[in-house]
Amino acid sequence: MRSFKAGDAFLNTFLYAGLALFGAMTLYPFLNLFAISFNDPLDTLKGGIYLLPRVWSMDNYGIIFSNDRLLGAFTLSIVRTVTGTALGILCTAMFAYALSLREFVFRNLFNGVLVLTLYVNGGLIPTYLLIKNIHLMNNFLVYLLPLLVNAFFIIIMRSYFESLPSGLTESAKMDGAGHFQTLFRILLPISLPVVATITLFVAVMHWNSWFDNYLYASRANHLSLLQYELMKILMSAMNQSAGSQAHVGESTVSVVTPQAIRAAMTIVVTVPILVVYPFLQKYFIQGMTVGAIKE
């Protein structure tokens, strides 16, 4: 049945070459950072490190993890991600479950209030002043509370719950199970794909955020996150080379952080994600498309 044509062969070559090139362009920066991070910091200054380290060394990582401030930031980033994700999944599941039940009195009202947040928001400055007024400035809770309810994630999970056979919840009800039991004992265990998807999304959101740190907790050193520390190092390096008189302010690691340390920090910030996500890939594609189509 297959017809081979010269045009097709040409197109195929072109497609494979193009995709391989784009893949390489995406992957190379990470490989390069990896090589630099494991190379001797002094040797790195000579340049010419591409895919592999020239002089193997763990010094860069040693410097990062022996710096109290960076180690603290690393720990806090982990604490934030773990608590934020655990609470986030819990809240997303509860809200999505209630909204998926047709009999729930406030289903339409709550659903409307939630979906509207996708389109309406107060904006940067009004939100900033709100956080200030409710005394969440320089408070660990500012990392958790505003992100606890996310309309997008709830819609995805709600769609998934709605796609499950309704007999499940009904028979649980017959057996006298309460809503909490139905959700946690029956629905969640069979909703692994969507739970995995949302877990990934929430965890990445927490792990990657730095702007809330910058805006709401930049004066509290003990609340510094790893992304924020990396951002400060980046800013100081950029301003240095831009030759501008920009004030670097709080960056205390060192005035000019060598490229090698910057590379190592970037790897520290990136690797946890790279380790986790390929395993969840088949779930999140499923989760993404279900949510999108259902919406």
Place this chain on the structure above:
Amino acid sequence: MKSGINPASRRKATPSLLRKMLIQKELLLMTAPLITLVIVFNYMPLYGWIMAFQDYKVVKGVSGSPFVGFDKFVQLFQDDQFFLVLRNTLVMGFLNLIAGFIGAIVLALALNEVRVKWFKRSVQTITYIPHFVSWVVVANIAHMFLSPDGGLLNILLQKIGIIDQPFYFMAKSHWFWPIHTFLSFWKEVGWSSIIYLAVLSGINPDLFEAADVDGAGKLKKMWHISIPGLMPTAIILLTLSVGWIIQSGYESQFLLGNPIVLDYSEVLDLYALRYSFQIGDYSIGAAISIFKSVVSILMVLSINYLAKRTGSGRLI
């Protein structure tokens, strides 16, 4: 469930919201704290919009600051910097939208033609990576690659002989938009292609077989089957994102910009931040938020109107 309904209890059943709530107390327990959070963090900031019509002073608060009508908007529209910033926001939003839209479709079409499973899967896995890393990481990568001091791009260009002096990309204002667009494209194109790949895999295979019988090549099949198959989804997604052009982020511009390229890198939110924190005028910040919301709503409505007019279907 409806066992033993007699007329009396049915009459009672209608006004008994309170009773229903009592029965569903578990569901309320699940949702009430969360809806409170939504109201606090998503709706209460709207109260701050009042500031835009006041000469807001932090010590006096919203309740104590004097009202000045539309003065703050007038002040905003008389500021030349505001129009620069508005231009930057719209141009960068538009460039991202177009590049991302075309890129995602092309990538999905290309991946859809790949028959070697491991190759397809590897390319997919790799192109999704940048979506999951933060802009801080992307900005770091960009800074390293574009650096005039041993950055890879400079080395390459010098070796090929296109330039003889190291070129400082990040300090050239005219380069900011292309660099920003490229990085956003690089970061998100793989991720955005997921939805199109899903649509492509849902196209009826009979169509392709029929085309094979008729002797159509790959390119013809793409043009006559795959692309028309993608169009409905593509148009809906494109239209939905038009309203977001002005709402698009500020993290990337914050991290990639520097004082030298400020006239091309600053966007509305960063301008609002600068105004609020450096000059202490929070009213301007609120005015910008209102302006953004109004423009975004107008854009969505007019696109919807145009779509109806041209007959390509109702979108909202």
